[in-house]
Amino acid sequence: MIKPSKRISEIAPSMTLAISAKAGELKAAGEKVISFGVGEPDFGTPAHIVQAAKDALDSGKTKYVAAAGLPALKKSICKKLKEENGLDYEPAQIIVSNGAKHSIFNAVFATLEEGDEVLIPKPYWLTYPEVIKSCGGVPVYIYATPRHGYKVTAAQIEAMITPKTKMLIFNSPCNPTGAVYTESEIRDIAEVCLKHNLIVLADEIYEKLIYGGETHFSIASVSPEMKENTIVINGVSKSYAMTGWRLGYLAAPLPVAKAIASFQSHSTSNVNTMTQYAAIAALDGDQQPMYDMVKAFGERREKMLEVLEGMKPLGFDYVKPDGAFYVMLLCYDLYGKSFNGEKVHDSLHLCDLLLTYEKVAATPGICFGDDDAIRLSYALSMEDMLEGLRRIAHFASQLK
Numbered sequence: 001m002i003k004p005s006k007r008i009s010e011i012a013p014s015m016t017l018a019i020s021a022k023a024g025e026l027k028a029a030g031e032k033v034i035s036f037g038v039g040e041p042d043f044g045t046p047a048h049i050v051q052a053a054k055d056a057l058d059s060g061k062t063k064y065v066a067a068a069g070l071p072a073l074k075k076s077i078c079k080k081l082k083e084e085n086g087l088d089y090e091p092a093q094i095i096v097s098n099g100a101k102h103s104i105f106n107a108v109f110a111t112l113e114e115g116d117e118v119l120i121p122k123p124y125w126l127t128y129p130e131v132i133k134s135c136g137g138v139p140v141y142i143y144a145t146p147r148h149g150y151k152v153t154a155a156q157i158e159a160m161i162t163p164k165t166k167m168l169i170f171n172s173p174c175n176p177t178g179a180v181y182t183e184s185e186i187r188d189i190a191e192v193c194l195k196h197n198l199i200v201l202a203d204e205i206y207e208k209l210i211y212g213g214e215t216h217f218s219i220a221s222v223s224p225e226m227k228e229n230t231i232v233i234n235g236v237s238k239s240y241a242m243t244g245w246r247l248g249y250l251a252a253p254l255p256v257a258k259a260i261a262s263f264q265s266h267s268t269s270n271v272n273t274m275t276q277y278a279a280i281a282a283l284d285g286d287q288q289p290m291y292d293m294v295k296a297f298g299e300r301r302e303k304m305l306e307v308l309e310g311m312k313p314l315g316f317d318y319v320k321p322d323g324a325f326y327v328m329l330l331c332y333d334l335y336g337k338s339f340n341g342e343k344v345h346d347s348l349h350l351c352d353l354l355l356t357y358e359k360v361a362a363t364p365g366i367c368f369g370d371d372d373a374i375r376l377s378y379a380l381s382m383e384d385m386l387e388g389l390r391r392i393a394h395f396a397s398q399l400k
C-alpha cells in the first residue's frame with residue numbers, strides 16, 4: 001500500500017469541510033441556506049475582462065508561454081506596482097502563478113530552510129501554517145487581540161523573535177479580521193523586521209477592498225532596504241472578482257524571483273494563457289466595475305455593522321473591520337449557555353448549531369486559530385445578509 005509522505009501527512013485537513021458538506025446537503029434537500037462562509041466576491045468578472053480572454057482564444061493564444069508569466073502581463077504588473085504602491089520592480093522580479101495561494105507557496109518554498117520559524121499574527125488565513133509546515137518551517141503565532149483592533153505591534157513581534165526566526169507573514173487588509181494597518185504601524189513593524197533581518201511575506205490580495213477612509217500602504221515601500229527583505233503577494237482574484245481564473249503574482253528580490261522562475265518552469269509552468277490576457281485587461285482596463293463592487297461591499301459593511309451593534313445585548317461583539325469582506329463576530333459570551341438543553345461549547349459547535357437550526361453557514365473562528373469568534377463574510381446579497389443576521393439573532397435569543 002502506498003503511504004503518503006510524513007511531510008504531507010502533517011497538513012491539517014480543512015476544518016470547514018464538515019460544515020460545508022452539511023450546508024450542501026441542506027441546500028440539495030431544498031432548504032434556503034444563507035451562507036456567510038463565502039471567501040469570494042459574489043459579483044461576476046467584469047465584461048471587458050471576460051472579453052479579453054475570449055479575444056485571446058479567438059486569436060489563437062492557446063500555446064505555452066514563458067513559465068513565469070507573459071512579458072506583457074509582467075509589464076502591466078510592474079506599472080501597477082509602481083503607480084499604486086510606489087514600488088520599482090523589473091519584469092524579471094515578477095512571477096505570475098496560479099492564484100495568490102500558489103505565489104505564497106512558491107515564496108515560502110523558495111526561502112525557508114528546515115526548522116525555520118515563521119511568525120504569523122493570529123487570527124490568520126488558514127493556509128499560511130499549512131504551507132509553512134509543508135516547506136519544513138515552524139509556524140509561531142502572535143496573538144492579535146480584538147482589544148487592539150486585531151493588529152499586532154512591532155513590540156509584540158520583537159518579543160517573539162528567536163535565532164531561528166526567518167519570516168513574518170504580514171496580511172493587510174487581513175482575512176479573517178478585516179484589520180488594515182496604518183502607515184505608521186507598518187513603519188514600526190518594518191523597523192523591527194529590518195533590525196532582525198526578517199523576510200516579510202506581504203500578502204496584499206485584499207488591497208483594493210478598503211473602506212471608511214483607510215488606505216493601503218505596502219510594507220515593501222517603507223525603504224529600499226525593506227523592499228529587499230520583502231516578497232509582495234498580490235493577484236486579481238478578489239479585486240476583479242476573478243477567483244476561478246487562478247492568477248496571482250509575487251514581486252521579489254531578483255535572486256529569489258529567478259529561483260522561483262526555475263522551480264515553476266519544472267512544476268506548474270505558465271498560468272493558462274487566456275487568463276493572463278484577461279489579467280492584463282483587469283490591470284490596464286476600466287477600473288470602474290471594481291470601484292462599483294467596492295462601493296457595494298462598503299454599503300453592506302455599514303449595514304452589517306449597524307445590525308451587529310443591535311445584536312450586542314444578545315452576547316455578541318465585534319471589531320469594526322476596515323478592509324476585505326469579513327467581520328469576526330465575537331461570541332464567546334454564548335459559550336456555556338444552553339440551546340434546547342445542549343450547551344454551546346465552542347465556535348465549531350456554534351456554527352454547527354446555526355446551520356442545523358437556522359440554516360445559516362458561517363466559518364468557525366477556530367479555523368483561523370481563534371475560538372472566540374465566528375467569521376461572517378459580507379460577500380452575499382444585502383437581502384440574504386439581513387435575513388442571515390436575523391436568524392443568528394433568533395438563535396441567540398433562545399439561549400438560556
Ligand SMILES: Cc1ncc(COP(=O)(O)O)c(C=O)c1O
Nearest residue numbers: 099100101125175205235237248
Ligand atoms: C489572505 C488571502 N491570501 C491569499 C488568498 C488566495 O487567493 P487566490 O484565490 O488568488 O489564490 C486568499 C483567498 O482566500 C486569502 O484570503
